[in-house]
Amino acid sequence: MSARIIFPDCPTELSKEQLSTYWSEGFLAFENALSSAEVEEARQGLIDITRSYAFNDEVAEYRPMTDGDSNYGGASFRSKKSKCFVQLEPGYEPSPDKLDELVLKVRKTQDFQDEAPVFNRIYTTHPRIQGVVKSILGQAIERYQTMALVKAASGGVEKPWHQDNAYFAVENLDQVVGTWIALDDATAENGCMRVLATAHAKGPLKHYHTFDCEIVSGRIDPDLAIPIELPAGGMLVFHGNLPHQTPVNTSPNSRRALQYHYRSSSNAVVSKEAYYDVFKEADGTPASCVAALPENF
Ligand SMILES: O=C(O)CCC(=O)C(=O)O
Structure with a gap:
C-alpha cells in the first residue's frame, strides 16, 4: 500500500x-x-462456502449466467436450505473441472452469516x-x-x-x-x-x-x-x-x-x-x- x-x-x-x-x-x-486471526478465519470461511456449493447438487442449485455484462447476471450457486448464494463475476463461465479457478472468480456471497461461526460472531456479538x-x-x-x-x-x-x-x-x-x-x-x-x-x-x-x-x-x-x-x-x-x-x-x-x-x-x-x-x-x-x-x- x-x-x-x-x-x-x-x-x-x-x-x-x-x-x-x-x-x-x-x-x-x-x-x-x-484481529488478523479473525481476518484469516473469515477468508477461509468464504473459500469453504464456495467450495462446498460449487457444482454440489445436494447442497446448492446452479444458476447459469443470465446476462454476460451485468453485475446481476453472473452465474450463481444458491443454497437449498438457506438464502445464502455465491455469485460469480459477470461473464465468467464456471466449470466443475476448474474449482481452483472458480474460487477466485466470486463477485459476491450474500446472506452467509450462518454458514460459519466466524461470520455470525462478527455480525452479532x-x-x-x-x-x-x-x-x-x-x-x-x-x-x-x-x-x-x-x-x-x-x-x-x-x-x-x-x-x-x-x-x-x-x-x-x-x-x-x-x-x-x-x-x-x-x-x-x-x-x-x-x-x-x-x-x-x-x-x-x-x-x-x-x-x-x-x-x-x-x-x-x-x-x-x-x-x-x-x-x-x-x-x-x-x-x-x-x-x-x-x-x-x-x-x-x-x-x-x-x-x-x-x-x-x-x-x-x-x-x-x-x-x-x-x-x-x-x-x-x-x-x-x-x-x-x-x-x-
Ligand atoms: O465492491 C465493494 O466492495 C462495495 C460494494 C458495495 O458498495 C455494495 O455492494 O453496496
Whole structure:
C-alpha cells in the first residue's frame, strides 16, 4: 500500500467527536476492527462456502449466467436450505473441472452469516463492531443484510456510485448503518471503497439501471471521491445515504471484504410501494433501485 491516511484503531464506543464527524461527513474509518486471526478465519470461511456449493447438487442449485455484462447476471450457486448464494463475476463461465479457478472468480456471497461461526460472531456479538454501530444508532440494533464482496484479481468489476438505502426499504433513512470490513489490504489499485464526504446530506438521489443500479449523472461530483485505503481488518462505517463506489481491480491480487448492514430496532421495514414515498428526490420522484424501471431512464 502506498502512503495513505492512518485511521485510528476501532474503539468499542464512539466519542462525541467521532459521532459528530459521522453525522457531518457520513462515514468514519478505523483500523484493527478485526484481529488478523479473525481476518484469516473469515477468508477461509468464504473459500469453504464456495467450495462446498460449487457444482454440489445436494447442497446448492446452479444458476447459469443470465446476462454476460451485468453485475446481476453472473452465474450463481444458491443454497437449498438457506438464502445464502455465491455469485460469480459477470461473464465468467464456471466449470466443475476448474474449482481452483472458480474460487477466485466470486463477485459476491450474500446472506452467509450462518454458514460459519466466524461470520455470525462478527455480525452479532463482535464488541468493536457492535459498539460502533450502537453508538451511531443510539438504541437497540437489528441486523439487516450481509454480503461478502470480492473483486477478482486483474479485472474484478466496478460497483458504480450508489446509496445503499436505494436497495433497502425502511421508514427512517438515518437509521441504517453500513459496515465494510477489509479482508485484504484495500487500495486504490485493487478497488477500495471511495466515498463522497457529506453527500449523504443530499438525501435520496435518483438511481437507474445500467450494468448495475447507479445514481444518475449530474447528481454527484465523482471528482470529489475520497479513496478509503484500509489495511486488512480495518472498517469503514457509513450512513445508508452516503454515495460510494468501488473501481475495477487493476492489481494482480483479489480484494475481499465483508459488508454488514444494521438498522435500529424501531426503524420498521416497509413495503416496496410505501418506500417510493420515503426514498424520493425533493420533487417527489421515487429514486430507489426498485423504482428505477427502464421507462425512468
Ligand atoms: O465492491 C465493494 O466492495 C462495495 C460494494 C458495495 O458498495 C455494495 O455492494 O453496496
